[in-house]
Amino acid sequence: MDITVKDLGAGVAVLQLDGRLNMVTASCLRDHVGSAVASGQNRIAVDLAGIDFIDSSGLGALINGLKTARQAGGDLRIAAPNDQVKLVLQLTNMERLLTAYDSAETAFIDG
Amino acid sequence: MVVLDQTTATDRRDIARSFLIRLLIVVTVIVGVNYIAWRLFFSINWDAWWVALPLVLAETYSLIDVSLYGLTMWRSRPRDAPAAAPRGLTVDVFITTYNEPVELVIRTARAALDIRYPHSTWILDDGKREEMRDAAEAAGLGYITRSDDWKNRPLHAKAGNLNNALMATSGEFLLILDADQIPLPEILDNTLGYFDDPLIALVQTPQVFGNVDDKDALGSQAPLFYGPIQQGKDGWNAAFFCGSNAILRREALMQLGIVRYVREVERAVLKALKGAAGVLREARRTEGAADAAVDAALGKVSAAIAATRAAIAAGEPLGSATYQLQRQITQVSRGLVADDLKLMARDIQAIDALRMETDGDWDALIDVDQNVDTLASRDLSPLGALTSVQVLLRSIDVDRADEAQPLMPLATISVTEDMATSMRLHGMGWKSAYHHETLAIGLAPDDLGTALKQRLRWAQGTMQVLLRENPLIQRGMSLAQRLMYFSTMWSYLSGFAAIAYFAAPIIFLVFGVLPVNTTAFEFFLRFLPFIVASQVLFAVTGRGIATWRGQQYSLALFPVWIRACTTAVANVYFQRPLDFVVTEKTRQGGAKWNLIRLQIIVAVILAIAAVIGIVRLILGFGEPVGTIVNVVWVVFDLIILSVLFPAARYSGYQSEESSH
Numbered sequence: 001m002d003i004t005v006k007d008l009g010a011g012v013a014v015l016q017l018d019g020r021l022n023m024v025t026a027s028c029l030r031d032h033v034g035s036a037v038a039s040g041q042n043r044i045a046v047d048l049a050g051i052d053f054i055d056s057s058g059l060g061a062l063i064n065g066l067k068t069a070r071q072a073g074g075d076l077r078i079a080a081p082n083d084q085v086k087l088v089l090q091l092t093n094m095e096r097l098l099t100a101y102d103s104a105e106t107a108f109i110d111g
Numbered sequence: 112m113v114v115l116d117q118t119t120a121t122d123r124r125d126i127a128r129s130f131l132i133r134l135l136i137v138v139t140v141i142v143g144v145n146y147i148a149w150r151l152f153f154s155i156n157w158d159a160w161w162v163a164l165p166l167v168l169a170e171t172y173s174l175i176d177v178s179l180y181g182l183t184m185w186r187s188r189p190r191d192a193p194a195a196a197p198r199g200l201t202v203d204v205f206i207t208t209y210n211e212p213v214e215l216v217i218r219t220a221r222a223a224l225d226i227r228y229p230h231s232t233w234i235l236d237d238g239k240r241e242e243m244r245d246a247a248e249a250a251g252l253g254y255i256t257r258s259d260d261w262k263n264r265p266l267h268a269k270a271g272n273l274n275n276a277l278m279a280t281s282g283e284f285l286l287i288l289d290a291d292q293i294p295l296p297e298i299l300d301n302t303l304g305y306f307d308d309p310l311i312a313l314v315q316t317p318q319v320f321g322n323v324d325d326k327d328a329l330g331s332q333a334p335l336f337y338g339p340i341q342q343g344k345d346g347w348n349a350a351f352f353c354g355s356n357a358i359l360r361r362e363a364l365m366q367l368g369i370v371r372y373v374r375e376v377e378r379a380v381l382k383a384l385k386g387a388a389g390v391l392r393e394a395r396r397t398e399g400a401a402d403a404a405v406d407a408a409l410g411k412v413s414a415a416i417a418a419t420r421a422a423i424a425a426g427e428p429l430g431s432a433t434y435q436l437q438r439q440i441t442q443v444s445r446g447l448v449a450d451d452l453k454l455m456a457r458d459i460q461a462i463d464a465l466r467m468e469t470d471g472d473w474d475a476l477i478d479v480d481q482n483v484d485t486l487a488s489r490d491l492s493p494l495g496a497l498t499s500v501q502v503l504l505r506s507i508d509v510d511r512a513d514e515a516q517p518l519m520p521l522a523t524i525s526v527t528e529d530m531a532t533s534m535r536l537h538g539m540g541w542k543s544a545y546h547h548e549t550l551a552i553g554l555a556p557d558d559l560g561t562a563l564k565q566r567l568r569w570a571q572g573t574m575q576v577l578l579r580e581n582p583l584i585q586r587g588m589s590l591a592q593r594l595m596y597f598s599t600m601w602s603y604l605s606g607f608a609a610i611a612y613f614a615a616p617i618i619f620l621v622f623g624v625l626p627v628n629t630t631a632f633e634f635f636l637r638f639l640p641f642i643v644a645s646q647v648l649f650a651v652t653g654r655g656i657a658t659w660r661g662q663q664y665s666l667a668l669f670p671v672w673i674r675a676c677t678t679a680v681a682n683v684y685f686q687r688p689l690d691f692v693v694t695e696k697t698r699q700g701g702a703k704w705n706l707i708r709l710q711i712i713v714a715v716i717l718a719i720a721a722v723i724g725i726v727r728l729i730l731g732f733g734e735p736v737g738t739i740v741n742v743v744w745v746v747f748d749l750i751i752l753s754v755l756f757p758a759a760r761y762s763g764y765q766s767e768e769s770s771h
Contacts, residue, residue, distance in 0.1 A: 026281070
């Protein structure tokens with residue numbers, strides 16, 4: 001999995017993921033969220049458009065990222081999941097927790 | 112063709128055996144119900160209800176126990192060998208340790224390195240010992256200790272240790288080993304094949320001990336459990352996870368962690384919002400609310416909380432709902448002048464103190480309940496109320512700040528995290544398998560004191576699970592799966608039945624009070640078939656394993672089982688730590704009679720009662736048949752208790768070589 005970080009300014013960062021978010025790549029996402037928050041970008045939008053597979057460890061990394069961002073006074077939001085990802089979010093009841101925004105760029109448009 | 116014929120013959124034998132066992136189970140339950148129904152409705156001596164009722168309850172307990180055992184044996188049979196282990200799976204081997212000697216852990220870890228299937232080996236050191244780290248590095252092993260996140264947060268013992276390691280590793284499968292369980296090289300080759308079935312989450316293998324002689328004075332080996340019983344549970348897809356020598360699928364654990372996390376966050380958020388609304392309502396009624404600015408602030412927050420509750424009820428995700436609420440409350444707080452903030456400081460301190468009181472053994476959810484209750488009961492100033500609401504909401508925010516990590520895949524509701532976790536996995540539709548082959552060899556406790564502590568811990572943990580997540584009312588499991596878990600919990604209630612079984616003959620022999628109102632003939636007509644059928648059932652299903660020792664221990668250790676029940680109730684309902692009851696100090700060397708003091712007293716009273724009964728008979732007060740029956744009963748009780756005498760005198764394992 002590849003991660004591209006885009007700085008949208010005003011403390012908002014977009015993490016564009018590409019590939020499989022699973023038990024092997026979960027720690028990579030965790031590290032990226034950690035370093036973004038450490039550098040002052042505590043509002044993280046995770047762009048899942050390029051993710052074709054996610055497992056529970058991948059979801060775990062999102063939850064860990066949410067915790068990291070929240071504790072820094074920010075938030076973590078997810079955007080553009082494909083159907084497999086949506087199904088996993090549904091099966092684990094994660095959709096009760098996280099809203100899936102249409103686009104990562106506009107996920108923080110309301111603040 | 113010859114081979115085919117042989118197979119058919121074996122199959123036929125299996126079918127015949129299975130039929131015989133089922134017939135035996137049905138017969139046992141029928142004669143058991145026949146006996147107990149007669150006892151309940153036709154033979155209670157109501158004049159002596161104080162002994163008659165406890166006795167008949169104990170007998171009913173035993174009938175239910177045997178019936179659950181029968182249900183377990185209904186489908187008990189060895190599994191076929193699994194497929195060969197597929198290549199290319201990634202496996203992490205976890206060796207959990209807290210305070211075991213470094214050499215012992217390293218010995219296990221070296222054996223783990225020699226496991227043939229490719230894997231990574233990790234030592235999970237909850238003791239954070241420098242010498243352990245050095246030894247692990249020298250041996251080329253992974254070394255994991257708790258991250259800083261665990262500071263000042265509940266540690267959750269072994270479950271916490273494993274949960275911490277899950278976040279630090281990435282293998283698809285996990286082999287979990289206690290520090291003293293030395294694995295054989297083929298442990299993964301022989302078990303990974305089960306996971307070809309994508310729904311299998313857990314494969315448990317037996318726990319056997321190498322430092323126990325044939326007599327096994329402390330009853331350490333559990334051949335009936337790691338054999339017919341686990342195979343029986345497996346028949347109903349309910350083989351338990353037993354903490355060590357088991358292989359788990361990471362995906363199943365992580366999914367469990369996620370689902371539980373979402374559920375617990377939802378519960379905690381709703382509870383906190385409700386509590387916060389209550390605190391604010393109270394605050395607005397008090398005098399300080401007369402200040403217009405303060406009242407306006409409280410009003411705004413109240414409205415925001417009400418709106419959030421409505422939004423969540425309407426399906427808005429918790430993440431965005433709580434985020435908006437936090438921001439609104441922060442804005443309101445910022446609008447208040449600095450003077451007011453001073454007023455708040457006092458309350459903030461009180462709240463912080465409250466959070467510090469949090470006991471390490473508590474569950475996160477109990478904390479929330481506690482916080483809500485305490486805040487509601489405190490006299491807070493209106494501003495204090497606002498701040499406390501804010502603190503309260505933050506403490507249960509979706510980040511689960513009261514826990515070291517949001518995901519706790521291994522259940523933290525019990526000191527037996529293994530049983531609780533497998534029950535939740537089964538509840539989510541995952542399957543388990545019991546693989547009946549010794550693939551690791553461990554070390555059993557060397558003295559009675561340690562053995563008793565271990566049994567107490569298991570019993571306490573099991574009762575915690577029963578009280579916190581009663582399997583009978585858990586969704587997602589089949590009725591048989593629920594009963595398989597309940598059966599093990601039920602067996603730990605035997606201490607109460609034991610008291611009745613010890614007391615009844617004493618009361619008859621000393622005072623001549625008979626709890627059963629009947630003739631000897633009628634009694635034996637109904638009692639004998641039940642006791643005989645039960646014993647035959649145990650003997651047949653035990654497949655040559657001595658089941659008698661287990662029956663002895665289940666009654667003889669009655670003080671342990673009763674203490675487990677009372678401490679678990681005190682822990683679950685009154686937040687007392689489990690080890691609140693001070694455990695007996697074990698003396699070094701010599702027989703440990705002090706550990707079985709109660710049982711010795713009971714044995715002496717039983718013997719005296721027998722003498723008194725016989726004297727009464729000779730003097731002409733006693734009733735002959737009743738006296739004979741009760742003296743036989745006393746002898747039976749003494750035989751039961753006799754299992755403890757070699758146990759108390761046991762001075763550790765002497766291997767063949769060292770005894771020269």
